[in-house]
Amino acid sequence: MKYYDKLIFELSKKGRTGFSLPENEFCASRNGGVKPAGCLCKALPDNLRRSSDLRLPEVGEVDVVRHYTNLSQMNFGVDTGFYPLGSCTMKYNPKINEEVASMPGLAALHPLQPESTVQGALEVYYNMEKALAAITGMSGFTFNPCAGAHGELTGLMIMRKYHLLRGDLKRNKVIVPDSAHGTNPASAAVCGLDVVVVKSNADGLVDVADLKPLLGDDIAGIMMTNPNTLGLFEREIGEIAKLVHECGGLLYYDGANMNPLLGVVRPGDMGFDIMHLNLHKTFSTPHGGGGPGAGPVGVAARLEHCLPCPRVIREEDGTFTVLHGSEESAGYVSGFMGNFGIILRAYAYILSLGHQNLLLAGKYATISANYIKESLKDCYKLPIPSICKHEFVFDGLINDGAHDDVPGATTLDVAKRLLDFGFHAPTIYFPLLFHQTIMIEPTETESKETIDSFIEVMRKIAAEAAEDPMLLKAAPHNAPISRPDETRAARQPILKYWDA
Numbered sequence: 001m002k003y004y005d006k007l008i009f010e011l012s013k014k015g016r017t018g019f020s021l022p023e024n025e026f027c028a029s030r031n032g033g034v035k036p037a038g039c040l041c042k043a044l045p046d047n048l049r050r051s052s053d054l055r056l057p058e059v060g061e062v063d064v065v066r067h068y069t070n071l072s073q074m075n076f077g078v079d080t081g082f083y084p085l086g087s088c089t090m091k092y093n094p095k096i097n098e099e100v101a102s103m104p105g106l107a108a109l110h111p112l113q114p115e116s117t118v119q120g121a122l123e124v125y126y127n128m129e130k131a132l133a134a135i136t137g138m139s140g141f142t143f144n145p146c147a148g149a150h151g152e153l154t155g156l157m158i159m160r161k162y163h164l165l166r167g168d169l170k171r172n173k174v175i176v177p178d179s180a181h182g183t184n185p186a187s188a189a190v191c192g193l194d195v196v197v198v199k200s201n202a203d204g205l206v207d208v209a210d211l212k213p214l215l216g217d218d219i220a221g222i223m224m225t226n227p228n229t230l231g232l233f234e235r236e237i238g239e240i241a242k243l244v245h246e247c248g249g250l251l252y253y254d255g256a257n258m259n260p261l262l263g264v265v266r267p268g269d270m271g272f273d274i275m276h277l278n279l280h281k282t283f284s285t286p287h288g289g290g291g292p293g294a295g296p297v298g299v300a301a302r303l304e305h306c307l308p309c310p311r312v313i314r315e316e317d318g319t320f321t322v323l324h325g326s327e328e329s330a331g332y333v334s335g336f337m338g339n340f341g342i343i344l345r346a347y348a349y350i351l352s353l354g355h356q357n358l359l360l361a362g363k364y365a366t367i368s369a370n371y372i373k374e375s376l377k378d379c380y381k382l383p384i385p386s387i388c389k390h391e392f393v394f395d396g397l398i399n400d401g402a403h404d405d406v407p408g409a410t411t412l413d414v415a416k417r418l419l420d421f422g423f424h425a426p427t428i429y430f431p432l433l434f435h436q437t438i439m440i441e442p443t444e445t446e447s448k449e450t451i452d453s454f455i456e457v458m459r460k461i462a463a464e465a466a467e468d469p470m471l472l473k474a475a476p477h478n479a480p481i482s483r484p485d486e487t488r489a490a491r492q493p494i495l496k497y498w499d500a
């Protein structure tokens with residue numbers, strides 16, 4: 001144990017401080033119990049005043065600095081290492097985004113300022129809506145939703161509103177593929193719609209034969225993502241769009257992972273009517289840890305009247321105005337206009353890459369994923385061998401080392417062992433279609449050298465598993481903690497040092 005592994009409470013020494021100030025003339029306890037005349041404490045009623053001192057650790061400044069610096073180094077982020085977390089698009093967050101978002105003229109705005117004083121910010125919303133419409137083939141966007149799942153809910157509210165406005169009251173079911181991200185059925189349920197599951201075929205794609213009998217006049221729409229959650233392109237999307245539209249339903253596109261499509265295909269052209277984007281995935285803004293996100297929702301022209309307000313419009317004289325609610329809008333889903341700081345960062349990303357480079361992002365992400373898949377498929381089971389998009393899944397190790405009564409190494413053990421080599425673990429046990437899923441997404445932002453060292457480590461771990469699976473089962477060997485009880489850590493976290 002290193003000395004700084006001690007908790008800051010254990011380093012505490014009675015009476016030690018990190019500052020020195022002149023005698024506090026207001027505080028009675030430090031003044032022999034005598035309150036000087038005019039003491040501010042008198043302004044507070046007795047029941048609001050603490051009766052004993054706060055039990056804070058008493059340490060010097062250097063201990064505080066080491067405490068926080070060491071804590072920060074126990075964390076893992078995309079700025080410290082490779083983060084191949086499938087379905088999450090943990091791409092590098094360029095520092096110019098932060099630079100732009102912290103400019104005082106933007107960072108210090110107040111949502112209640114008069115429109116005439118925030119014309120620049122409104123122009124960002126307006127231009128961003130135009131950029132996203134061009135990228136996706138949609139007609140208009142709302143920036144209200146603060147996450148991908150929040151965007152799904154908003155999109156489904158728009159879908160429901162559209163049917164209701166047409167007097168089509170029977171449509172209360174939403175079709176969701178069995179490969180869908182878990183948030184899809186959850187959002188439909190939160191929106192008060194019933195979920196109907198459509199099966200995947202042996203190629204991992206939506207089974208059109210299974211879809212046909214589900215379609216009818218009670219279907220509000222279908223939620224899909226393309227490429228789907230296995231990283232595979234739904235080749236039958238044209239046929240699926242035709243069938244769903246013929247039955248009067250709408251197509252919702254889960255665009256959380258728009259990355260591989262950038263500049264290649266547009267959801268609008270595939271026949272989708274409503275979609276969300278995760279700016280915190282495809283457009284390089286920070287995410288994780290429940291921080292602020294943005295899930296703007298786009299719609300085709302015939303649904304624009306249902307978009308939530310406020311929206312920014314451009315007047316004939318070139319000024320920008322905020323449009324507030326209408327009877328036909330699906331309603332507000334957040335205060336003001338979503339997470340402006342995140343929208344700004346994504347706008348900076350789009351402008352700094354520019355048209356040409358944005359077109360390359362998806363292609364590089366796709367090449368990186370296929371390169372890893374092909375380089376490892378002799379060590380890890382590849383259930384779906386076709387060309388993938390930005391991500392792909394393995395189904396555990398080919399040789400897990402099981403022999404006699406020694407159990408084989410699992411996907412969890414591989415993920416834990418990766419931490420010893422300084423890589424974040426990939427997504428594991430998701431999607432649920434396989435038993436030992438490992439889902440890898442490298443993104444376009446990693447160099448070939450980084451990807452090669454990841455491949456080398458994954459091969460080394462496969463060799464270790466074949467030789468000595470118990471080595472993997474005890475991993476990680478050099479992380480700050482090894483294998484916590486994850487359920488207890490989530491359900492009964494111990495967040496304070498003192499019992500009382």
Ligand SMILES: *Cc1c(COP(=O)(O)O)cnc(C)c1O
Nearest residue numbers: 087147148149150181183254256
């Ligand atoms: C990440 C993701 C979501 C959810 O996005 P959040 O911002 O985490 O709510 C939805 N669908 C897919 C396919 C995703 O990858």
